Amino acid sequence: MRPTPAPRTALLASRVRFEEKRILEALDRRGIPRTLIDARTVHQHLDDGRPPWDLVLNREISATRALYAALTFEAMGVPVLDSAAAVETCGDKWRTSLALRAAGIPTPPAALALTAEAGEEAAERLGYPVVLKPLVGSWGRRVALLPDAAALRTVLEYCDALPSPQAKLVYLQSYVDKPDRDIRVIVVGGTPIGAVYRRSDEWRTNVARGSTTEPCELTPDIAAPAAAAAKETGAQIAGVDLVEDRDGRPYVLEVNHGVEFKGFQHAHGDRTDVAQEIVDRLVLEVNT
Amino acid sequence: MTTATQTCPECDGPLKVDDSVSASEVIECPECRSELEVVTTRPLLLAVAPEVEEDWGE
Numbered sequence: 001m002r003p004t005p006a007p008r009t010a011l012l013a014s015r016v017r018f019e020e021k022r023i024l025e026a027l028d029r030r031g032i033p034r035t036l037i038d039a040r041t042v043h044q045h046l047d048d049g050r051p052p053w054d055l056v057l058n059r060e061i062s063a064t065r066a067l068y069a070a071l072t073f074e075a076m077g078v079p080v081l082d083s084a085a086a087v088e089t090c091g092d093k094w095r096t097s098l099a100l101r102a103a104g105i106p107t108p109p110a111a112l113a114l115t116a117e118a119g120e121e122a123a124e125r126l127g128y129p130v131v132l133k134p135l136v137g138s139w140g141r142r143v144a145l146l147p148d149a150a151a152l153r154t155v156l157e158y159c160d161a162l163p164s165p166q167a168k169l170v171y172l173q174s175y176v177d178k179p180d181r182d183i184r185v186i187v188v189g190g191t192p193i194g195a196v197y198r199r200s201d202e203w204r205t206n207v208a209r210g211s212t213t214e215p216c217e218l219t220p221d222i223a224a225p226a227a228a229a230a231k232e233t234g235a236q237i238a239g240v241d242l243v244e245d246r247d248g249r250p251y252v253l254e255v256n257h258g259v260e261f262k263g264f265q266h267a268h269g270d271r272t273d274v275a276q277e278i279v280d281r282l283v284l285e286v287n288t
Numbered sequence: 289m290t291t292a293t294q295t296c297p298e299c300d301g302p303l304k305v306d307d308s309v310s311a312s313e314v315i316e317c318p319e320c321r322s323e324l325e326v327v328t329t330r331p332l333l334l335a336v337a338p339e340v341e342e343d344w345g346e
Contacts, residue, residue: 016313038312063343138345260346
């Protein structure tokens, strides 16, 4: 029997971070032919044929470019991980909330208001303190924990002055009174492969904000909602963020496509290799 | 593994660049802390990395 040919893989990224380097190294270790494509150089014409790859690993840091690149390559017949649908859902906090709620996955109460004025009423119903987040964005940027209506009103005035129509929409989430940590679960191809606690001196626990990470036992209580959240958002390579309330009940906060796993990898060392899991569970499964 | 000594395009300070860097990789200047992007590897060409944009993230 002839061996199955390795899938010709394109890694799409305009910024090669720790994660992209690890994935490229893992592809090389498995002898998979790969091309690094700078998303800033991509132009695809309607009459162009199918690109010469069997799979695109979508690691583009710009959510807009990641979405349109995925839409394009999928239309040309090339599977993309994470897909356009996953980028669209995970890249928008309200769409994520809707997907989680529709599937009955525990997530904090949340609301979307279409104007600043409606945002004040929505916050009153949720109750203070309330967390205001931009619909699009990452690393905890412009995420605000607001203790009362006066603070909310002030921040909403700033949001209303932003040029993007989308930035004027108000996404609010109830604040979960949590320990000084949250949990990130990495899910690859539907399987949770590990988890870390992220601890911080401040309430935002993003690694990009300087949080520290340490291994977290992957118990069924967190593995099950994490796997379900990845499935419902369509993310094949997902970083699912959860918080526990004071009684230990987990809630899914968000699902990240194009997940960064530097902190996870440092916490787990050689015991779990995320890049290798991506290559072994997803890339090698592609039918060429 | 070898390194090449380059000049930071922001501060003109010296920095060592590992020969395993990839195009589009971002490195930090030890002198001025600027983020620098590897534009090409052959020849090795560095530029100040783009500022973070609103929709960047994971």
